Amino acid sequence: MFTIFNQSMRRWKWQIVGWGSSLLIIAVYLMWLYKPMVEQQAQLKNLFDAYGKEMLSFFGGTVDIFSAGGYLNFAFFSYVPVAIGILALLLGSGLVVADEEKGTLDLILAHPVTRTALFWGRWLALVATLIAVLLLTWSGFAVGLSWTGLDTTVWQVLLPHISLLSILVLFGTLALFLSLLLPSRTLAASVTGALLVVSYILTSLASVNDTLEPLNTFSPLKYYQGGSAINGLEWGPLLSTLGIALFFGALAWLLFLRRDIRVSGEGNWRLPFLSRKMKASAANHANLR
Amino acid sequence: MNTSSVVLHAQGLTKSYGNVRALRGVDLEVQRGEVFGFLGPNGAGKTTTIRILLDLIRPDGGMVRVLGLDPQKDSLAVRARSGYLPGELHLEDAETVETTLKQFNALRGRKADWTYVRGLADRLDLDLKTQAKNLSKGNKQKAGVVQALMHRPELLLLDEPTSGLDPLIQQEVHKLIGEAKANGATVFFSSHVIGEVEQLADRVGIIRKGVVVEVAETQALIKRALRRARVRFGGGIQIPALEGIPGVSILSRGADSVTLQIEGEMDALIKALAKFPVIEFETERPSLEEIFLAYYER
Numbered sequence: 027m028f029t030i031f032n033q034s035m036r037r038w039k040w041q042i043v044g045w046g047s048s049l050l051i052i053a054v055y056l057m058w059l060y061k062p063m064v065e066q067q068a069q070l071k072n073l074f075d076a077y078g079k080e081m082l083s084f085f086g087g088t089v090d091i092f093s094a095g096g097y098l099n100f101a102f103f104s105y106v107p108v109a110i111g112i113l114a115l116l117l118g119s120g121l122v123v124a125d126e127e128k129g130t131l132d133l134i135l136a137h138p139v140t141r142t143a144l145f146w147g148r149w150l151a152l153v154a155t156l157i158a159v160l161l162l163t164w165s166g167f168a169v170g171l172s173w174t175g176l177d178t179t180v181w182q183v184l185l186p187h188i189s190l191l192s193i194l195v196l197f198g199t200l201a202l203f204l205s206l207l208l209p210s211r212t213l214a215a216s217v218t219g220a221l222l223v224v225s226y227i228l229t230s231l232a233s234v235n236d237t238l239e240p241l242n243t244f245s246p247l248k249y250y251q252g253g254s255a256i257n258g259l260e261w262g263p264l265l266s267t268l269g270i271a272l273f274f275g276a277l278a279w280l281l282f283l284r285r286d287i288r289v290s291g292e293g294n295w296r297l298p299f300l301s302r303k304m305k306a307s308a309a310n311h312a313n314l315r
Numbered sequence: 316m317n318t319s320s321v322v323l324h325a326q327g328l329t330k331s332y333g334n335v336r337a338l339r340g341v342d343l344e345v346q347r348g349e350v351f352g353f354l355g356p357n358g359a360g361k362t363t364t365i366r367i368l369l370d371l372i373r374p375d376g377g378m379v380r381v382l383g384l385d386p387q388k389d390s391l392a393v394r395a396r397s398g399y400l401p402g403e404l405h406l407e408d409a410e411t412v413e414t415t416l417k418q419f420n421a422l423r424g425r426k427a428d429w430t431y432v433r434g435l436a437d438r439l440d441l442d443l444k445t446q447a448k449n450l451s452k453g454n455k456q457k458a459g460v461v462q463a464l465m466h467r468p469e470l471l472l473l474d475e476p477t478s479g480l481d482p483l484i485q486q487e488v489h490k491l492i493g494e495a496k497a498n499g500a501t502v503f504f505s506s507h508v509i510g511e512v513e514q515l516a517d518r519v520g521i522i523r524k525g526v527v528v529e530v531a532e533t534q535a536l537i538k539r540a541l542r543r544a545r546v547r548f549g550g551g552i553q554i555p556a557l558e559g560i561p562g563v564s565i566l567s568r569g570a571d572s573v574t575l576q577i578e579g580e581m582d583a584l585i586k587a588l589a590k591f592p593v594i595e596f597e598t599e600r601p602s603l604e605e606i607f608l609a610y611y612e613r
Contacts, residue, residue, distance in 0.1 A: 029421045037407075135370075137394055
């Protein structure tokens with residue numbers, strides 16, 4: 027498992043560097059931006075008052091954006107699950123199926139490595155990659171914190187990253203599960219991406235529209251604290267999110283254990299009903315000729 | 316370590332992909348130390364059989380033992396002692412051949428002797444520093460051969476080992492297979508290049524539509540199979556005399572000669588010909604290719 031973990035980390039090192047350094051720069055920039063924002067507090071308040079509640083709900087709602095938690099949420103943590111979520115779902119959906127579709131999994135599994143070791147070794151590498159990206163992001167905030175005057179500490183700023191990590195692990199693992207259930211990696215990533223966006227919209231709008239609250243119960247992002255986590259983590263939602271991620275991980279592992287490894291070229295098989303539809307369409311086309 | 320003489324044993328192996336029945340009851344037995352050629356055209360079930368042996372896919376029914384072990388329950392042990400070359404080899408594009416081989420070696424607990432690996436690469440004229448994305452099909456295949464052999468496995472499972480290789484390198488691969496055998500390895504390889512099977516295999520199995528229709532020693536199969544004879548008569552062709560001889564059929568006829576196909580003993584034919592003036596009588600053994608085709612024409 028350790029070898030698989032190492033090899034996966036080596037493979038994803040550029041993802042860590044690319045995503046991590048970009049987010050680090052954004053974090054530093056956002057920290058730098060805080061002071062000028064505070065200086066223009068009055069004008070900005072007028073501006074935000076002019077926006078509708080629905081609009082602001084997508085940036086953390088009508089909280090005080092000049093407080094530490096409010097600013098971090100508004101400027102970064104409110105929308106970043108969708109942005110870094112793309113990395114999580116791409117890694118998750120490709121964790122084993124990308125190699126299968128490329129035709130390289132066949133040869134890897136012909137070596138003395140169990141499917142369990144391959145699966146969990148790579149899953150741990152996925153989690154470690156997300157942690158590495160978030161640590162780089164956090165270091166950007168940590169560096170910037172010294173000149174912002176934001177009323178918080180480096181360790182408090184770490185807490186929203188932990189909440190974010192739980193959501194990213196959930197969506198990454200969901201993408202992994204779907205990749206083993208659906209016909210292709212692309213479809214699994216698309217479905218997970220759609221779920222992520224729907225969850226983001228639903229949870230954002232539910233904060234201003236109570237009628238959406240029953241539906242919001244099923245939205246993973248409801249259990250994401252965002253910037254408000256600097257005041258302390260809510261362990262219940264955090265552990266529940268990680269628990270559900272592990273549940274999907276266990277389901278995916280069982281599917282992988284029972285899976286016939288496909289060889290390259292078999293990667294893009296279609297759902298049966300689509301296949302029938304396409305056959306019918308091809309037959310019609312042939313009849314018309 | 317299991318030292319049983321039977322290295323591969325499959326009984327009643329079945330496998331379907333949806334409505335397609337890839338294997339319909341494969342029975343096989345491969346002895347320790349032999350080179351076994353698995354012949355069949357595309358889609359006959361060769362690759363499916365090999366992939367079941369390594370637990371890459373699971374059979375629907377039947378029993379399989381590799382090195383005396385159940386590949387599903389003891390997959391780790393089976394794979395640790397086997398070397399596999401897939402029919403369609405794909406490597407990580409961004410990595411060099413050397414990095415890829417080192418990664419595979421790491422999965423095997425770094426057991427390969429790197430001097431031996433470099434020696435294999437040299438013999439196959441393979442540059443280890445090339446990135447996989449820049450490799451031709453033939454060079455990828457060479458990398459596949461090296462990774463299959465580099466840990467000196469006791470069982471080699473090779474799916475079309477010389478596919479895409481030029482004739483010189485094909486000969487080198489044949490030599491490597493011969494050396495592996497000389498060192499005690501068992502080699503199970505699939506091919507549809509019949510000349511290769513004829514040259515390498517101690518025994519051959521012919522698979523047809525998911526069923527093994529023949530298993531025999533390669534030379535014995537050739538010997539006992541159909542022969543071809545060309546007869547030139549002195550006084551015109553005596554066709555009626557040749558018709559009705561058991562096991563003899565007429566393939567073609569010329570002005571004064573006839574080509575015959577003979578199955579089994581030639582005694583009846585020779586006795587029949589003895590009644591006529593025969594100027595020339597030539598027989599030839601069929602190649603394995605002709606035997607193979609005969610199975611597929613049935």
